[in-house]
Amino acid sequence: MNLETTVEEEQFRDEVRTWLRENVPSERRPETEAEARPWDLAWQKAQYDGGWAGVSWPTEYGGRGLTLIQQMIWHEEYARADGPYIGSCFVGVNHAGPTLIARADDEQKKRHLPKILCGDVVWCQGFSEPQAGSDLAGLQTRAEIDGDDLVVTGQKIWTSFADVADYQELLVRTDPDASKHGGITWVIGEMDQPGIEIRPIKTLDGGAEFCEVFYREVRIPLSNVVGGLNNGWDVAMSTLGFERGTAFMARQIAMARNVEKLVDLARGKPVFGGQGTALQDAEIGLRLARLRAEVAAMRAMTLASVSRAQRSPVPGPEGSILKIYLSELEQRLRRLAMEILGADGLVMGTSSEDWPNTYLRSFASSIGGGTTEIQRNIVGERVLGLPKHR
Amino acid sequence: MDLLPDSAQQEIVDTTASFLDDVLPIERLRTGDTQASRPDDGLWRQMAELGWFGLAIPESSGGVGLSLVEEILLLRELGRRVGPLQVLATVVAARVAAEAGDEDRLEALIQGRARAGWAEPLSSWVRRSGVSGEIQIYDGDGVDFWVVVDQDGGFLFDAKPLPYAPHPCVDEFTDLGRAVLEDSLPCVRVDSGPGLFQVGALLVAALLSGVGEAARDQSATYAQERKQFGRPIGVYQAIKHPCANMAVRSEAAWSQVAYSALALRAGHADAGFQISAAKHLAGEAALENASANVQVHGGYGFTTEYDAHLLVKRANVLNAVAGPSRFHLQRILELEPLAEALG
Numbered sequence: 001m002n003l004e005t006t007v008e009e010e011q012f013r014d015e016v017r018t019w020l021r022e023n024v025p026s027e028r029r030p031e032t033e034a035e036a037r038p039w040d041l042a043w044q045k046a047q048y049d050g051g052w053a054g055v056s057w058p059t060e061y062g063g064r065g066l067t068l069i070q071q072m073i074w075h076e077e078y079a080r081a082d083g084p085y086i087g088s089c090f091v092g093v094n095h096a097g098p099t100l101i102a103r104a105d106d107e108q109k110k111r112h113l114p115k116i117l118c119g120d121v122v123w124c125q126g127f128s129e130p131q132a133g134s135d136l137a138g139l140q141t142r143a144e145i146d147g148d149d150l151v152v153t154g155q156k157i158w159t160s161f162a163d164v165a166d167y168q169e170l171l172v173r174t175d176p177d178a179s180k181h182g183g184i185t186w187v188i189g190e191m192d193q194p195g196i197e198i199r200p201i202k203t204l205d206g207g208a209e210f211c212e213v214f215y216r217e218v219r220i221p222l223s224n225v226v227g228g229l230n231n232g233w234d235v236a237m238s239t240l241g242f243e244r245g246t247a248f249m250a251r252q253i254a255m256a257r258n259v260e261k262l263v264d265l266a267r268g269k270p271v272f273g274g275q276g277t278a279l280q281d282a283e284i285g286l287r288l289a290r291l292r293a294e295v296a297a298m299r300a301m302t303l304a305s306v307s308r309a310q311r312s313p314v315p316g317p318e319g320s321i322l323k324i325y326l327s328e329l330e331q332r333l334r335r336l337a338m339e340i341l342g343a344d345g346l347v348m349g350t351s352s353e354d355w356p357n358t359y360l361r362s363f364a365s366s367i368g369g370g371t372t373e374i375q376r377n378i379v380g381e382r383v384l385g386l387p388k389h390r
Numbered sequence: 391m392d393l394l395p396d397s398a399q400q401e402i403v404d405t406t407a408s409f410l411d412d413v414l415p416i417e418r419l420r421t422g423d424t425q426a427s428r429p430d431d432g433l434w435r436q437m438a439e440l441g442w443f444g445l446a447i448p449e450s451s452g453g454v455g456l457s458l459v460e461e462i463l464l465l466r467e468l469g470r471r472v473g474p475l476q477v478l479a480t481v482v483a484a485r486v487a488a489e490a491g492d493e494d495r496l497e498a499l500i501q502g503r504a505r506a507g508w509a510e511p512l513s514s515w516v517r518r519s520g521v522s523g524e525i526q527i528y529d530g531d532g533v534d535f536w537v538v539v540d541q542d543g544g545f546l547f548d549a550k551p552l553p554y555a556p557h558p559c560v561d562e563f564t565d566l567g568r569a570v571l572e573d574s575l576p577c578v579r580v581d582s583g584p585g586l587f588q589v590g591a592l593l594v595a596a597l598l599s600g601v602g603e604a605a606r607d608q609s610a611t612y613a614q615e616r617k618q619f620g621r622p623i624g625v626y627q628a629i630k631h632p633c634a635n636m637a638v639r640s641e642a643a644w645s646q647v648a649y650s651a652l653a654l655r656a657g658h659a660d661a662g663f664q665i666s667a668a669k670h671l672a673g674e675a676a677l678e679n680a681s682a683n684v685q686v687h688g689g690y691g692f693t694t695e696y697d698a699h700l701l702v703k704r705a706n707v708l709n710a711v712a713g714p715s716r717f718h719l720q721r722i723l724e725l726e727p728l729a730e731a732l733g
């Protein structure tokens with residue numbers, strides 16, 4: 001056990017820090033999806049040109065092939081440099097890309113991976129359906145084989161960035177008679193095909209990040225199937241634990257910084273009808289102290305997770321523990337901010353980074369990517385060995 | 391950077407665990423025999439031979455020459471089995487003797503010829519050449535020394551001549567007593583600043599981590615064995631989710647304990663902050679997990695025939711010593727935090 005970093009790691013940190021300082025865009029990321037798309041892609045391209053695209057991707061696919069410690073250093077410095085939210089490039093770089101690397105054939109890899117990495121295309125994830133959210137394997141969108149094509153009919157929902165995406169990772173039911181998990185196929189969909197209709201959904205925080213997507217006899221060539229027909233559940237699951245805590249690194253540092261911003265806010269905020277500042281209020285002070293302690297633990301848990309990953313290449317379920325902890329921490333932080341702000345907290349900010357906006361946004365953190373309840377099932381069953389409900 | 395034990399450290403964990411399962415399993419407390427909680431002289435000497443009381447003392451002073459990182463691994467295992475507080479007290483007492491350069495007492499403690507109990511001032515504490523004030527003593531009946539650490543350093547008191555009033559403890563497996571000191575002279579005294587108090591808080595946090603983990607594991611086992619409505623109760627989410635919450639709290643607590651031990655050993659400027667976070671989180675995990683564990687056990691949880699009650703009681707004792715949560719949260723608010731994390 002030790003906290004030491006090697007000379008090489010420190011040199012690497014310097015290199016990262018210098019590059020980020022010189023290249024992180026100074027202007028703010030646009031707020032609407034349509035304006036954000038070219039901006040996100042330009043930033044992805046800048047990282048590609050600088051040799052920093054795909055930090056976790058293997059070098060043979062053009063990635064940077066960093067070790068986990070190096071990835072952690074990258075994410076830490078990225079957060080410290082106020083690097084922008086990855087936005088519409090998220091699915092391509094962090095989910096579809098890694099899935100293709102793990103399961104696609106050479107032709108598919110050659111066709112798609114370089115475009116994702118250099119910021120040519122936006123991907124989205126068409127998994128959830130109106131009747132299949134937590135119970136994802138209950139998905140009903142049908143795909144029938146007709147000649148060399150799949151013909152897709154059905155509906156997806158909550159598809160983030162669908163309205164600005166070029167491609168999607170799409171889960172469809174190809175064998176309705178097979179077992180629930182057995183008849184699903186993972187296929188590469190193109191978003192500009194005839195028969196696809198996209199309707200943005202207004203979200204609780206005033207944005208329109210996700211969409212409903214309708215499919216009416218949409219033709220997708222069979223050559224777009226990844227990992228074999230009816231094998232889609234396995235393909236989708238193979239990248240589920242892919243991130244191993246690295247996904248949380250940037251958010252964890254951002255959270256530490258946000259807690260300190262909140263302490264500063266409380267320091268300057270007079271209490272309602274009384275004397276002194278919010279920070280001097282005993283209860284608020286203790287809640288801020290708790291947040292500081294929990295942010296420290298979040299960092300320690302991330303280090304523990306990276307240490308575990310270095311010993312065993314097989315991802316464990318500990319990512320669920322991190323996700324539960326992080327989303328609850330985030331929600332407590334945002335809620336405390338609203339309490340400290342009082343009446344001032346009711347004025348919506350002009351930026352999505354303002355306190356009221358981030359408060360509203362924080363409701364998503366225990367829903368997206370698998371709800372907290374589902375994560376608790378996973379921890380109960382796979383960490384503690386409790387029996388499954390089914 | 392590595393937050394998990396290396397192979398030598400893992401060996402310490404494994405030998406400690408199997409030794410404790412042999413000689414101090416938690417089942418020993420089921421008889422209700424409160425004496426069973428404290429090791430007899432033979433067992434105490436065996437612990438000394440394993441090096442427990444001098445793990446972090448340099449070899450040149452008769453210790454094992456490791457560090458407080460190995461000590462937290464040991465105390466976590468002890469915490470899981472509701473082990474005697476005398477081990478904590480003696481480990482810290484040896485440090486106080488070592489810092490004071492008191493070779494005779496250090497040797498007696500390391501070799502298992504002398505034991506210490508843990509003591510803390512109850513209220514105001516006047517520190518001149520002698521010390522005045524009332525202290526509360528844990529597992530200090532009949533021992534040689536009482537050890538006290540505070541923000542300014544540490545003391546050993548020769549326990550024999552001091553007045554000792556026993557009190558029944560919420561945790562029947564902790565000996566509780568009080569003594570009123572009136573200008574009493576410690577036999578060993580160091581004025582070395584907050585370092586000893588930090589070590590004490592960290593080691594108690596390690597014990598607390600063990601208690602929280604034991605509660606988590608008892609619940610997980612019981613939820614698989616106990617059947618109601620024809621199914622193991624662990625199937626029901628009203629049981630499963632509290633168990634998952636225990637796993638989350640324990641992961642946070644232990645990770646933070648391990649991190650803060652490493653930060654203290656490496657001399658990081660924010661070590662005090664990190665330790666306060668560890669003590670607070672480990673205390674909360676122990677208390678919350680142990681309480682939920684009683685509920686998972688239903689009526690059996692309310693008996694002394696199952697082990698669930700032991701953990702709630704021990705969690706309360708450990709939560710109260712080495713600074714309660716409230717104290718550490720105040721420190722966290724005052725200290726400049728997260729120098730490492732914020733860059």
Ligand SMILES: Cc1cc2nc3c(=O)[nH]c(=O)nc-3n(C[C@H](O)[C@H](O)[C@H](O)COP(=O)(O)OP(=O)(O)OC[C@H]3O[C@@H](n4cnc5c(N)ncnc54)[C@H](O)[C@@H]3O)c2cc1C
Binds near residue numbers: 134158160369377
């Ligand atoms: C901001 C955001 C972005 C998203 N982006 C995408 C995307 O890009 N692509 C995509 O495919 N999906 C996306 N999702 C969808 C997300 O994965 C689902 O919302 C999520 O899996 C929950 O499904 P659901 O909404 O149908 O809720 P339901 O599954 O209906 O859940 C409703 C409630 O019931 C609880 N519940 C359900 N089953 C159980 C159970 N077995 N045990 C205990 N409790 C249970 C849930 O925890 C929840 O509280 C996004 C969601 C959000 C909020």
